[in-house]
Amino acid sequence: MLSPKETYKDIVIRHIYDGLMEGRYSPGEKVLESVLATDLGLSRAPVREGLRELVSIGLLEYRPQVGNFVATMTPQEIVDTYVTRGVLEGFASSEAAAEMSEEEFDLLDEKAGRMQLAASRNRKKELNDLGEIFHKSLFRHCRNLQLHKQAESLSLKHHLLFHRYWANLYSPEEIASRHRKIVNVMRSKNPDQIEKTIREHYFITGNRIADLARQESGNNA
Amino acid sequence: MLSPKETYKDIVIRHIYDGLMEGRYSPGEKVLESVLATDLGLSRAPVREGLRELVSIGLLEYRPQVGNFVATMTPQEIVDTYVTRGVLEGFASSEAAAEMSEEEFDLLDEKAGRMQLAASRNRKKELNDLGEIFHKSLFRHCRNLQLHKQAESLSLKHHLLFHRYWANLYSPEEIASRHRKIVNVMRSKNPDQIEKTIREHYFITGNRIADLARQESGNNA
DNA sequence: ATCCTATAAAATGTCGACATTCGACATTTG
DNA sequence: CAAATGTCGAATGTCGACATTTTATAGGAT
Numbered sequence: 001m002l003s004p005k006e007t008y009k010d011i012v013i014r015h016i017y018d019g020l021m022e023g024r025y026s027p028g029e030k031v032l033e034s035v036l037a038t039d040l041g042l043s044r045a046p047v048r049e050g051l052r053e054l055v056s057i058g059l060l061e062y063r064p065q066v067g068n069f070v071a072t073m074t075p076q077e078i079v080d081t082y083v084t085r086g087v088l089e090g091f092a093s094s095e096a097a098a099e100m101s102e103e104e105f106d107l108l109d110e111k112a113g114r115m116q117l118a119a120s121r122n123r124k125k126e127l128n129d130l131g132e133i134f135h136k137s138l139f140r141h142c143r144n145l146q147l148h149k150q151a152e153s154l155s156l157k158h159h160l161l162f163h164r165y166w167a168n169l170y171s172p173e174e175i176a177s178r179h180r181k182i183v184n185v186m187r188s189k190n191p192d193q194i195e196k197t198i199r200e201h202y203f204i205t206g207n208r209i210a211d212l213a214r215q216e217s218g219n220n221a
Numbered sequence: 222m223l224s225p226k227e228t229y230k231d232i233v234i235r236h237i238y239d240g241l242m243e244g245r246y247s248p249g250e251k252v253l254e255s256v257l258a259t260d261l262g263l264s265r266a267p268v269r270e271g272l273r274e275l276v277s278i279g280l281l282e283y284r285p286q287v288g289n290f291v292a293t294m295t296p297q298e299i300v301d302t303y304v305t306r307g308v309l310e311g312f313a314s315s316e317a318a319a320e321m322s323e324e325e326f327d328l329l330d331e332k333a334g335r336m337q338l339a340a341s342r343n344r345k346k347e348l349n350d351l352g353e354i355f356h357k358s359l360f361r362h363c364r365n366l367q368l369h370k371q372a373e374s375l376s377l378k379h380h381l382l383f384h385r386y387w388a389n390l391y392s393p394e395e396i397a398s399r400h401r402k403i404v405n406v407m408r409s410k411n412p413d414q415i416e417k418t419i420r421e422h423y424f425i426t427g428n429r430i431a432d433l434a435r436q437e438s439g440n441n442a
Numbered sequence: 443a444t445c446c447t448a449t450a451a452a453a454t455g456t457c458g459a460c461a462t463t464c465g466a467c468a469t470t471t472g
Numbered sequence: 473c474a475a476a477t478g479t480c481g482a483a484t485g486t487c488g489a490c491a492t493t494t495t496a497t498a499g500g501a502t
Binding site: 270286 | 458462465
Binding site for chain 4: 007008009042043044045046049065066067
């Protein structure tokens, strides 16, 4: 990730994103332009720019003449985003598999092992980053940059969800087995099977996270 | 399309979009904030807002500290957007088919006929609009709103491409037969076949348009 | 007591001006 | 003559203030 010059807008984006990670912002909460401006020592102009970009990413929702709000995701919407990601990355991976060598598949298996290790040691950030690297490696060789862009937007949202619910999501062993299963089907280079497997992976993950979100909202009510 | 109140930002967006349609903007051309502001009788603030939204849609490209440019699409990128759209809409349609009745399939067939008629009479706008309605009807019953949003962004770009190249794309008869073929596979309610057929449809269309774009750029050089 | 209305406070939308950065042209140097 | 450097103009980035809309509040009527 190269940023030639971090502009004020980027500071705003990072500030909100970190705040979302740390839970300083709650879903549905309103984000005031003026308080952000004073907090960061800026004027409202660059703040607005940053907020608009966060809206386009999908982390905020914007209502004209009213303001910006932290995006709320219903359990169903959570499942939908994972299903959509499965469709996109499943296809991208099926195309990428044809270009990949055995050595690269071995590296993926190794990454799965490192994920298991990170999970067993409760290293959240490391696990989250490894997961992103793993999945990106699956379709890195897909030449369709459109697909990459569309998938990346979803990946960002899921990064936040994973950060919140990872503890009760998968056991370390399950993480390894699930991801090794994906590597195995990639080795087969059978497009239909690859798509099917990756779609299933995201479908299950999405439903589990949706359940965890349901539990949480149930306890709060 | 309901707009509670058309704000200045929307005027900017429509102005650029119409300009793209009419060919008043060429790919790669720079879009000056100040000239837009004076042309439309606004200040630069709402102009910037509109430009940012067009960037997020993908109709403009933005280079920090430099400016906004009309998005350029290489033939390969054109194919990629159509392939991606095929993947998304193919899946969405396969899910929607299960919910659809025979009457709705009949209506789709009728729409295919109207598209043939519009094409034979050289009614470009009508054909373009009918095509959008047809394809949206295919997956209207898919409950995954994520998919709808992602597909819509691509649909907008393709609307522009179609507007430019439709004349040499398909004969009226081919339009009807191609779309009726899609309806037929929808009737079967076989998810895999539906996905395969729709992906193929967009793949072929994307490649034809890419060829037309290649010819054009070849003549210009 | 509840609902409606008018008023006031606050947040977003818009504006014009200044600061900073980029690109092009002219100048200098090897 | 080519390449590097310095300068100047123009466009973007940012700012503070004003206008408009929304939201909250207080008052009065039913």
